[in-house]
Amino acid sequence: MTESPDAARSSTPGNGRVDLPRRSEFRADDRGLADAAGSWKSAYIHIPFCSHRCPYCDFAIVDESQANEVDRQRYVDAVISEIAMEDPFGSLDSVNFGGGTPSLLTSDQLEQILNALKGRFTLTTGVEISIEVNPEDMDQRAIEGLVGRGFTRLSIGAQSFDGQVLGVLGREHGVGVAQDVAVEARSAGFESVGIDLIYGHPSESARSWRATVEQAIALPVDHISTYALTVERGTTLSRDVLAGAPAPDPDDQADRYEMFCDLAGNAGFARYEVSNHARPGHVCVYNLSTWSHGEYLGFGLGAHDHRRGERSRNHQRLDRYLEDIEGGIRPRIGSETLSVSDQERDRFMLGVRLAAGVALTPFATAFASSERGKRLIDAGIVDIESDRLVVTHPMLTDAVAREALSVSVGDC
Amino acid sequence: MDQSRIRNFSIIAHIDHGKSTLADRLLERTGAISERDMRAQLLDEMDLERERGITIKANAVRIDYEAQDGFEYQLNIIDTPGHVDFSYEVSRSLEACEGALLLVDASQGVEAQTLANAYMAIESGLEVIPVVNKIDLPAADPDAVAEELVGILGGSVDDVVRVSAKAGTGIEELLEVVIEKLPEPQGKVDSPLRALVFDSYYDTYRGVVALVRVVDGVMREGDVIRLMASGEDLVVAEVGVRRPAIEPTGRLGAGEAGYVITGVKDIDLIRVGDTVTHAENPAVDALAGYAEPKPMVFSGLFPTDGDDFERLREALDKLRLNDSSLVYTPETSRALGFGFRVGFLGLLHMEIVRERLEREYDLDLVATAPSVEYVANLADGTSSVVQSPQDLPDAAIRQSIEEPYVKVMIITPAEYIGTVMELVQSKRGEMGEMNYLSTERVELHYLMPLSEIVFDFFDLLKSRTRGYASMDYEPDSYRESDLVRVDILLNSQTVDAFSTIVHRDRANTYGKLMVKKLRELIPRQLFDVPIQAAIGSRIISRETVKAKRKDVTAKCYGGDITRKRKLLERQKEGKKRMKMVGSVEVPQEAFVAALKIGDD
Missing domain, CATH: 3.30.70.2570 (Elongation factor 4, C-terminal domain)
Known part of the structure; x- marks a missing residue:
């Protein structure tokens, strides 16, 4: 296990929270782990910079025309100020840099942010520190720089190993680059190396997808995230589709997903969440915690917080975000307070995405015994196993969540 | 008022041919309303009427006009519904007039519904003045349309008045033709009162407001009147005219049209087509032509949310205050739960009612496909009326089924005759007469099962003739069919x-x-x-x-x-x-x- 930086220490025993277990114990369908993950705490740092906006992306990003290196440092300073403004939160079990493209920051800039976190919060022993990177930004020096600064997990935005598909997705790295990064990351000493793939673009064939998956599982990686291409409003992709270009076909996407699950499963990757597969011991702490309704702090543009009972979000516009921070105020744009039953509902809505399913809480029980719930159980889409409710067709998880939201507790 | 100074007329026109604009223009020209107060399409008051540009309820507006002969004339414009579904209402409105303007769009020519209403006017003995509207449109062909009108009405093309209601062209000339050509009312001032109810509506504050045309005698405020068909005696609380704002006059004499309010809340007591007389010294004979409105098309209306059933009932009850032709009975569907089987005068009526229920009463409804009223003859010699397909008796006990047929009139450009014939035949239609209105346009007559029309016939006719054909229908008879x-x-x-x-x-x-x-x-x-x-x-x-x-x-x-x-x-x-x-x-x-x- 990588030694955490100096500030890391164990959480205080006896405060009711479950200690972060040794990662080698993580199993994809470990129910106790999934439930325990609900008490883990994370920090998410949003790095909005990108060289350009990809055609399918509707995230809060800032492309090169809108930000230069001076602006990036100004942003890093703002994030550091935001961290300093944060209320006490307890010990962090995971820190995740997402984006945008976090790999557009230098190792030094990332370290500045990490140090700010360490100064404000304690880090649990064995903390996971992860970062999403674009393959074209990663050379050996950059990779070693990350390991040296305490990063334990690398997620490589490979997206595809088919050059034609990479082209339509607007990705700039060449075929083969992501593979090289994976190999180098492994030997540089990351505890977990993962790649992200996007499937279901209309121009992608089943054969192309199979080839991508086969190459992915042959790499020295422990984690694979697969995302079905989604047409989001306001994106270039959405405009093309409205103008008559073919849209992703949901049945094709279901086929691709099943193909992936089969191939990856045979290669030792187990699904622990709808879009996430891992080898034993490599489940992502941040991911599992988020879907288990764990708490997290979000720093940076458009980032979200979840503290027990309250969700809040930051400005999505860079100028507003910077203005607020530099004026000494929290860059919040909104928040909502959740009642106990709201929290139970959210825990269910998120938890059904997990392979481990959700515990039979009163909410889950009311749903399982409702007409809607029974129909899903009869159809074999939902399974009740001893004390848990599990969605057996992960591709239908939203449908199950909607049905559950339609059942009020009074119906049972 | 001296009847020789009164002219009562209606305007017959197809949807969009500019009837309401013409009415607005007449009102404006005669000073009945200042331009500042002018709301486009003044006569159409209901939101839906405005939106669809059609008239659903009749209306009557009085205007005063000083003609070139130096006399002041009282003109009553009796606006009629422009759609086949309301043909009974049209016939009553026409009954209240001595003349009609047949208004046709110079770029469109005569349409079937217009022609049907024009025939109805001619049969009722009305003097019909042909008017071509929109003569300033680039696509206008007023000469061709005038020829068509002469073909229908006789006379000469010089008799056809040409106007642009929108631009205000030709309005003065039209008013002079109205004074000159339309006959004055021939009522007997000293005879017992006889007045025709040609429409009625419900006003939340004043109760039922009846629109009447006094034929003989005089009706005054405070009179005890009798509705000859319903037998009801009522006291006249107010009489007056609309200009278009309500203006009490205290009396309405022979030849005049206006409104009467009795404070009655039940619209069934004052039905369209009924004759008003005095309770004392009543008239012996009612005016001709009273008929109960008869629904032709039936559909199930069900609230999407079963809890809304009572709200749907209340909404229907309220709509009926203004629409005595609306009939409904509770219906239960295994699939849709509790709702109502509702009878309508026709497809447009159905659409309007449904839209009003959803819009004005905020109901979310499921409507079932429209059906007609069948008669099932049973083996035991009895028969039953079937308004809903699910009520059709079992084949085992059924001997035969009869269905309503209608007479259909279609006007189409000649090039589509073959297309129309093919369509009609595919819908079990039987060819009747065919008349050429001009070398380009033909009037076709058919006998068809109503059930084939209420489905998709009208849409198909429109799409297959690029929107050029128009149609009208009237009930004919019941016939046995293999259904x-x-x-x-x-x-x-x-x-x-x-x-x-x-x-x-x-x-x-x-x-x-x-x-x-x-x-x-x-x-x-x-x-x-x-x-x-x-x-x-x-x-x-x-x-x-x-x-x-x-x-x-x-x-x-x-x-x-x-x-x-x-x-x-x-x-x-x-x-x-x-x-x-x-x-x-x-x-x-x-x-x-x-x-x-x-x-x-």
């Missing part, structure tokens, strides 16, 4: 609301098309949904809506759980507008799928 009921099964369960009575020859095709259409309309669910069409226990067609395989978002951007939940909840709301039939979610439009199977 069967086609049932639809979802997930192996018969859905009563989908059952339809069709001709045996067409049953297979209908079943196939209907099942195909439903497969398109019913969204994919979490399990396969088989859709079948059946006659009795025989399955004639089958399709399957395949189970949905992907319904999940890939990830949650930046931990934005709120957004994800809101998305799920929005989608959930969308599902609410569907009707659960057994375990299948069915969108509302599927219940009128039968109307759409001709689209392909």
Whole structure:
């Protein structure tokens, strides 16, 4: 296990929270782990910079025309100020840099942010520190720089190993680059190396997808995230589709997903969440915690917080975000307070995405015994196993969540 | 007022040919209303009337006009509904007039409904003045349209008045022609009172307001009047005219048109077509032509949310205050729950009522495909009236089924005669007369089953003639036909609301098309949904809506759980507008799928 930086220490025993277990114990369908993950705490740092906006992306990003290196440092300073403004939160079990493209920051800039976190919060022993990177930004020096600064997990935005598909997705790295990064990351000493793939673009064939998956599982990686291409409003992709270009076909996407699950499963990757597969011991702490309704702090543009009972979000516009921070105020744009039953509902809505399913809480029980719930159980889409409710067709998880939201507790 | 200074007339025109604009212009020209107060299409008061540019209720407005002969004239414009569904109301309005303006768009020519109403006016003995409107439009061909009008009405093209209501051209000339050509009323001032009720509406504050045309005698405030058909005696609380604002006059004499208020709240006591006389010294004979409004088309209306049943009942009760032709009885459907079987005068009437219920009463409704009233003759010699396909007696005890036929008139450009004939034949129509209105336009007459018209006939006629053909129909007779009921099964369960009575020859095709259409309309669910069409226990067609395989978002951007939940909840709301039939979610439009199977 990588030694955490100096500030890391164990959480205080006896405060009711479950200690972060040794990662080698993580199993994809470990129910106790999934439930325990609900008490883990994370920090998410949003790095909005990108060289350009990809055609399918509707995230809060800032492309090169809108930000230069001076602006990036100004942003890093703002994030550091935001961290300093944060209320006490307890010990962090995971820190995740997402984006945008976090790999557009230098190792030094990332370290500045990490140090700010360490100064404000304690880090649990064995903390996971992860970062999403674009393959074209990663050379050996950059990779070693990350390991040296305490990063334990690398997620490589490979997206595809088919050059034609990479082209339509607007990705700039060449075929083969992501593979090289994976190999180098492994030997540089990351505890977990993962790649992200996007499937279901209309121009992608089943054969192309199979080839991508086969190459992915042959790499020295422990984690694979697969995302079905989604047409989001306001994106270039959405405009093309409205103008008559073919849209992703949901049945094709279901086929691709099943193909992936089969191939990856045979290669030792187990699904622990709808879009996430891992080898034993490599489940992502941040991911599992988020879907288990764990708490997290979000720093940076458009980032979200979840503290027990309250969700809040930051400005999505860079100028507003910077203005607020530099004026000494929290860059919040909104928040909502959740009642106990709201929290139970959210825990269910998120938890059904997990392979481990959700515990039979009163909410889950009311749903399982409702007409809607029974129909899903009869159809074999939902399974009740001893004390848990599990969605057996992960591709239908939203449908199950909607049905559950339609059942009020009074119906049972 | 001296009857020689009164002119009562209506304006007959097709939708969009500019009737309301002309009425506005006449009002404006005669100073009945200042331009500042001018609201376009003043006579059409209901929101729906404005939006659709059609008149649903009749109206009467008095204007004063000083003619070139130096005399002051009283002109009563009696506005009539412009649609075939309301032909009885049209006939009553025409009965209240001595003349009519036949207004035709110079770029469109005569349309079937206009012609039907013009024939009705001629049959009622009205003097008809042909008017060509929109002569300033680039596409206008006033000469050709004038020829057409002469072909219908006789006379010479010089008699055709040419106007542009929008630009105000020719309005003065038209008013002079009205004074000169239209006959004055011939009422007997000293005879017992006889006044025709040509429309009535419900006002929340004043109760029923009846629009009347006094034929003989005088009606005064405080008179005790008697409705000759309903036998009801009422006291006149107020009489007056509309200019178009209400203006009490204390009396209405022979030849005049106006309104009367008695404080009565029940619209059934003052029916359109009834004759008003005095309770003392009543007239011996009522004015001719009173008839009960008869619904021709029936449809089931069900609230999407079963809890709204009582609200639907209240809304129908309220609508009926203004529309005595609306009839409804409670109906229970296994698929749709509690609702009402509602009878309508025609398809437009049905559409309007449904739209008003949803819009003005905030109801979310499922309407079943329209049906007509069948008569089933049973083996035991009795017979039963069938308003809903699900009530059709079993084939085993049935001897025959009779269905209503209508006389249909279609006007089409000559080049589409073949197309129209083919369409009519495919709908079991029988050819009648054919008249050329001009070398280019033809008037075709047919006898057709009403059930074929209430489906998709009008839309098909329009689309196959590029919108040029127009049609009108009137009831004819009941005839025996070889009919069967086609049932639809979802997930192996018969859905009563989908059952339809069709001709045996067409049953297979209908079943196939209907099942195909439903497969398109019913969204994919979490399990396969088989859709079948059946006659009795025989399955004639089958399709399957395949189970949905992907319904999940890939990830949650930046931990934005709120957004994800809101998305799920929005989608959930969308599902609410569907009707659960057994375990299948069915969108509302599927219940009128039968109307759409001709689209392909």
